[in-house]
Amino acid sequence: MVVLREHKLVEKFQVGPAVRTITTLPLTFLDLPLAGPIYVRRQFFYHFPHSTLHFCETILPCLKTSLSQTLQHFFPLAGNLLCPPPPHKPFIHCTGDDFVTLTIIESEADFKNLSSNRPKSLKDLDHLVPKLTCSNTHHDTFIFPLVALQATVFPNHGLCIAITYCHVMDDSCCSHFMKSWSSICRSGGVDFTLVEKSTPCFDREVLKDPKGLEAIFLRDYFEERSTWKVGKTSEVSNGNSEDYVKATIVFGREDVEGLRRWVLNQWKRSKEFNTPQYISKFVVTCAFVWASLVKTRCRNDEEEDVKEEFFRFAADCRDRLEHPVPKTYFGNCLTLCYAMLKREDLKGESGFVNAVKVIERAVADMKSELFKDAENWRESFTKMFVLGSTLIVTGSPKFTVYETDFGFGRPTKVEMAHSFKGMSLAETGDNEGGLEIGLVCTSTEYEYLISLIEQGLQISKS
Incomplete structure (x- = not known):
């Protein structure tokens, strides 16, 4: 019996910022309670009555170019969260080789059902979001990629663009990033008005710690860090057989x-x-x-x-x-x-x-x-x-x-x-x-x- 695969990998790309930035970005006291293997996953479904070939030839080039242009402004997202052992604080590390993985998938799943309000299998939704996996160096430093992206084409029906990100940014930042990317893509990579009018602020000095919470949060972070496991992924279902x-x-x-x-x-x-x-x-x-x-x-x-x-x-x-x-x-x-x-x-x-x-x-x-x-x-x-x-x-x-x-x-x-x-x-x-x-x-x-x-x-x- 031949079993057809419902989801097929088309291609996987590594997209870096158009202009590289080499720096480190410290975490603030409000980042510490959320640092580590805490992930957020969001999916955007679009009407797209075209073939996968049409997507790859007409949409994908601009999607990649505009992503690279957007990452130039949101450069930390192409980096990694490094969590060294105590007493060192975690930080975001940006190098000249940074990139975000963009995965292209073709799916034969039911787009109409997945993009509806009706109940749908959690495992089916999990196929549409990219995975992030942490690793560890021989110096016991955990490494967390910050963002992964995936575009899933449902031939002649629709398209799903999904993001999975490590919680070094909140939902407000994610919305800012996605709207900036989509705005540049919508213009064909020529209109940067939105991102230029609302440039991301990376200045850590603007956030004050009025109650001296950093020391407490750092202690809690180190306690939580001791429970982490290498290779833990961002999957939701984790093989749970319950419906x-x-x-x-x-x-x-x-x-x-x-x-x-x-x-x-x-x-x-x-x-x-x-x-x-x-x-x-x-x-x-x-x-x-x-x-x-x-x-x-x-x-x-x-x-x-x-x-x-x-x-x-x-x-x-x-x-x-x-x-x-x-x-x-x-x-x-x-x-x-x-x-x-x-x-x-x-x-x-x-x-x-x-x-x-x-x-x-x-x-x-x-x-x-x-x-x-x-x-x-x-x-x-x-x-x-x-x-x-x-x-x-x-x-x-x-x-x-x-x-x-x-x-x-x-x-x-x-x-x-x-x-x-x-x-x-x-x-x-x-x-x-x-x-x-x-x-x-x-x-x-x-x-x-x-x-x-x-x-x-x-x-x-x-």
Whole structure:
């Protein structure tokens, strides 16, 4: 029996910056908690009714040239993160031989399904993202390539351009890079207006450490480093045989407004003194999904209802610090926040309202004290994973990922590949003010979750 390969390697390229930069870039105190084998993966799906040959002859040359031109401005991305043994700090090393790997794949998979909001196999999505693998020198220095790119052609149907990157930069930086690359590519490699007007800022002096956190984060980093393994890849599925699927749930503007009105009315009925007048789209939607997800996953675990559930998210600090950081700052400029509830308080009738209250409180705490309890971040997050269940938010509608146009139109779908502990956020592709929320769960969980969400939306409109 002949087994046809669904994914075929067409070619693999090593693309370097158009102009080489030889330097080192230190990590800041906000990079340290995210340094190492922590990866982010994003996929951009485009309508592309052409053959692989057409892509290679007409699109690929400009895609490579514009990538090289973009890397000239984002030169650290072609380098490597070097993590020497203690007491040395990690840093980004840029040499004259740096490059980013761009892999071209031809796929016979179902483009329409993979680029839809419907549940699709996590393993199928994993084939569309490039892999990053760390290595180690004989001096016990870990080496992490920062970025890998992949273009997957679905002949006569579509195209997927995917990025995997090491978390030496945050999502804001990634969005800046992808929009710069796509803008240059869209112009045929002649218009550099976008990147020249928003040149990446590599100045580490703009980021101050007001609480002296670097020493604490460096200690935590060295402890975490001792657990790393050589060869660990950026794959999501890791061979898990369980039928995990990734699906997107779309909340339109009216859905969000209905949930907001309903939860505010419920909050006011409780006659609490501190009832807010307004709740953000982020808080109300995330609280609704968090409560629904816990009710779904724990519907048969009544014996563990006292277990703690955690909701973890990050907030951009660029315009919140005493000394504002440029919007184009390259690196991580995030504070890490979380909310916690007992499982029984999320599963009950007031689960949605309870979730809104604790997430709203976490946001308010962040605004009043940006790095509250930051000295205990590692201890707190370790506890979350050991003693409770954690849902981690990635992405944001603020990044406007659907504006990433390489010259063949806006993406028909933007995905993030992550584990079942993740929840990805993006603006809706129709640009109508809604939210896309991506979740990973089993097929059975998905059916139950959707019924819960539809029921909750219906109640909010009554």
